[in-house]
Amino acid sequence: MRVFNFSAGPAVLPEPVLQKAAAEMLDWHGSGMSVMEMSHRGKEFISIAEKVEADLRALLAIPTHYKVLFLQGGAIADNALVPMNLLRGRSVADYVNTGEWSKKSIKEAGKYCAVNVAASSEDKKFTYVPAQDTWKLSSDAAYVHVCTNETIGGLEYQWTPDTGELPLVADMSSHILSRVIEVSKYGVIYAGAQKNAGSAGLTLVIVRDDLLDCALPITPSVFHWKEQSAAESMLNTPATYAIYIAGLVFEWLQAQGGIAAIERRNIAKAQLLYDYLDHTQFYANGVRKEDRSRMNVVFRLSDETLDEAFLKGAKERGMVQLKGHRAVGGMRASIYNAMPVEGVRALVEYMQDFEQRNG
Numbered sequence: 577m578r579v580f581n582f583s584a585g586p587a588v589l590p591e592p593v594l595q596k597a598a599a600e601m602l603d604w605h606g607s608g609m610s611v612m613e614m615s616h617r618g619k620e621f622i623s624i625a626e627k628v629e630a631d632l633r634a635l636l637a638i639p640t641h642y643k644v645l646f647l648q649g650g651a652i653a654d655n656a657l658v659p660m661n662l663l664r665g666r667s668v669a670d671y672v673n674t675g676e677w678s679k680k681s682i683k684e685a686g687k688y689c690a691v692n693v694a695a696s697s698e699d700k701k702f703t704y705v706p707a708q709d710t711w712k713l714s715s716d717a718a719y720v721h722v723c724t725n726e727t728i729g730g731l732e733y734q735w736t737p738d739t740g741e742l743p744l745v746a747d748m749s750s751h752i753l754s755r756v757i758e759v760s761k762y763g764v765i766y767a768g769a770q771k772n773a774g775s776a777g778l779t780l781v782i783v784r785d786d787l788l789d790c791a792l793p794i795t796p797s798v799f800h801w802k803e804q805s806a807a808e809s810m811l812n813t814p815a816t817y818a819i820y821i822a823g824l825v826f827e828w829l830q831a832q833g834g835i836a837a838i839e840r841r842n843i844a845k846a847q848l849l850y851d852y853l854d855h856t857q858f859y860a861n862g863v864r865k866e867d868r869s870r871m872n873v874v875f876r877l878s879d880e881t882l883d884e885a886f887l888k889g890a891k892e893r894g895m896v897q898l899k900g901h902r903a904v905g906g907m908r909a910s911i912y913n914a915m916p917v918e919g920v921r922a923l924v925e926y927m928q929d930f931e932q933r934n935g
């Protein structure tokens with residue numbers, strides 16, 4: 577029996593995707609082999625990879641002057657690869673600090689350049705996104721880095737920063753494909769696939785053409801965006817199976833009506849949870865309303881001694897992975913694209929019921 581899996585990542589996948597992968601496991605389209613067994617340079621896999629890229633481009637309306645790379649190492653590798661690939665002789669980069677993932681990016685970038693924290697919401701425990709007019713950007717920065725959805729703190733940009741001439745770089749790991757974005761506002765977008773785009777092992781990198789060729793000479797070739805772009809992301813053996821799974825997720829997204837349609841569903845799903853949280857004293861969400869994440873809904877029980885009982889009861893009802901990140905505690909319901917509205921409804925019902933029994 578399948579559970580409602582609220583894990584922050586790796587996370588729930590659409591059931592039709594898993595079924596299709598299962599059906600094609602032993603014999604992909606009459607090839608007599610699994611995608612896992614295919615040469616990445618064979619015509620079968622090349623046809624898969626080309627369609628995956630075309631579908632991603634269509635879903636996100638990625639302009640032609642952007643390259644799409646299918647790399648490895650995850651977003652945490654990109655914390656180093658962004659400065660390596662983008663410093664282009666400059667010695668400072670601007671970062672906006674909105675939580676745990678921003679902090680990791682800042683720390684790693686500090687190995688490669690001076691980091692100017694242009695704005696931070698640490699003063700209020702990362703419960704808001706600092707307004708753009710408070711950002712103190714440096715004129716000589718190589719780029720401006722933001723984390724547009726803080727997976728741990730449950731904070732999301734509901735607006736797109738405007739950094740003028742400075743390239744805007746975004747870690748979108750936990751909300752890419754969940755909402756319509758304007759790619760042309762960004763210089764670089766990167767995301768691990770295991771939240772909204774499939775399985776772990778694949779990192780999506782979307783780079784504007786003019787930013788491709790600025791890497792430090794020491795940048796490893798497999799992480800050198802220009803070299804990987806020239807090699808169609810096959811300078812090394814790419815994460816072939818993860819690319820295939822991402823492709824199935826993209827086809828599923830198209831069948832749902834595309835990103836605008838899934839965004840409407842995501843708004844409705846998040847609303848169900850936040851509406852309830854706003855009408856109870858038993859649970860609380862401390863994030864400023866305008867900045868709340870649609871993907872990762874964090875909440876606390878007013879009486880923390882009930883945490884274990886809450887999690888145990890949820891599990892008995894087939895709802896798992898609701899425990900908040902160890903860095904912040906509390907609870908977290910990650911409700912990515914693939915979480916059906918039924919799962920969110922079941923969670924709210926359970927929360928109400930638990931409140932009635934313990935409140």
Ligand SMILES: *Cc1c(COP(=O)(O)O)cnc(C)c1O
Binds near residue numbers: 726727768
């Ligand atoms: C999950 C996550 C990461 C880490 O990704 P890895 O694949 O473990 O490298 C980084 N940033 C954000 C915003 C995330 O949600």
